[in-house]
Amino acid sequence: MHELVNGIVPIEAGEQERLIQVRDLRETTQRLYEAVGVPRADARLMADLQVETDVRGVHSHGTRAVPGYLKRIQTGHTNPKPEIRVVREGPASATVDGDGCLGHLASYRAMQLAIAKADKLGIAATTVINSRHYGAAACYATMALDRDMIGFCVSSSSRGVAPYGGIDRLLGNHALAYAIPAGREYPIVLDMATGRSAWGRVGTMRLYGRKLDGEWVLDEDGQVTDDPHRAHALVAPGGAKGSGLNVVMDVLSGILPFCLATVNREDEYQGQRRASHFFQAIKIETFCDVSDFKLEVDRMIQAIRASRPKEGVDRIYAPGEIEWLKKAAWEKTGIPMHKTHVESLEKAAEELGVEVAF
Structure with a gap:
């Protein structure tokens, strides 16, 4: 057993892991993207978002995806130097064309747009088309928190979920997130997929032999x-x-932005090719006093935490609380990462002639 913080967050590497410092991981990730032609500012943003995902403990959508993203750039699947632009716009809406970009880049811009528009009008929504895999949804929903807004986002998906009562991989596994400001407590962050888990999480269990x-x-x-x-x-x-929630998320992330549902995505659109996304920001003060809102969110979290746990459960956590605890601990101690994960980054660096910082 290795040392835990708050009874749940490991701060030492297990037998299958290595402890990697956040700064070193960020620097290495940026170098890798620059090596395949991604401009410095975009490479830095990619590193920031993917390392932030790792430091929250969501390794399936963090830097473990980097080697695959690099290969997609090298094979022409993903555009390293896209011309990301707004192609449709209204006072409280916009559609961003990602030009085949790394999905994080267009998504970050689209959420910035939604926040800026919501700041003026109270609520705004944006979409992205011609994108690629956008990583962890929480990256974008949480952008609204510092502006005292509620953030929401959801992405299109390849087929991977069976409809209720069915067997076939027909529905998407849509990554979605809500981020809700709190006062003294950590913000509520619901970061999930519409399947039982992300496919990356299944891969993590396979990696650890679980x-x-x-x-x-x-x-x-x-x-x-x-x-x-x-x-x-x-x-x-x-x-x-x-299953019904899955269908609705497909409407928001697939049909609304791109007029294409997951069930009708043929080979040309699989593997996150021509992905599309939906983003929304809600300004809290448009509806109520921000202080009152945050106080009640705190009271809700505290009531949940104080409720009786069932047998075998030490305590109850609010959505996203465990990830905030990991972030607080691992930014200081480093991130425990599976050796195979680290080795895949080192292999990519060797192939590209990049010096790793860890």
Whole structure:
């Protein structure tokens, strides 16, 4: 057992892990992107967003994705020097064309636009088209927090989730996030996929040699399996309700921006090719006093935390609280990362002639 902070956050590397300092990981990630032609400012933003994801403990959507993104740039799948532009705009809306960019870049700009418009009008929404995988949804939703706004975003997806009662990989596994300001407590951040988990999380369990707990995935025959190697289709959480939520998120992230649903995405649109996203910002003071809002959010969090845990549960956490605790600890101690994850970055660096900082 290695040392824990707050009884839940490991601050030492386990047997399968290495401890990597945040600054070193950020510097190495930026160098890798620059090596494949990504401009310095964009490379820095990519590093900031992906390392922020790792420091929150969401490794499936952090720098573990970097080698794959680099390959996509090298093969022409992703444009390293896009001309990102607004192609449709209204007072409280905009559509951003990513020009085949790394999805993080257009998403960051689109959320900035939504926040700026909401600051003037109270609520605003933007979409992105011609994008790629946008990483962790929380990166963009949390941008609204410092402006005393509620942030929301959701992305299109390749097929990967079986509809309720079905077997086939037909629906998307849409990454979505809400970020809600609080007062003394950590902000509420709901960062999730519309399947039982992100596919990257299934990959993490495979990486660590762990079984899946509960009804995560179906095998080729439509049977529930706890073996991540046999995963064929994800299950939507909550049965019919979760499946219904999946469909609605597809409307917001696929049909509204791009007029294309996941079920109709053929090979040309798979693998996050021509991805699309939706972003929204809500200015709290448009509806109520910000101080009163934050106070009540705090009271809600505290009531949840003080409620009785069931047997085998030490305490109850609010959405996103564990990730905030990891961030607070790991920014000081470094991030425990699986050795295979680190080695994949080192291999990419060797292939590109880049010096790693860790």
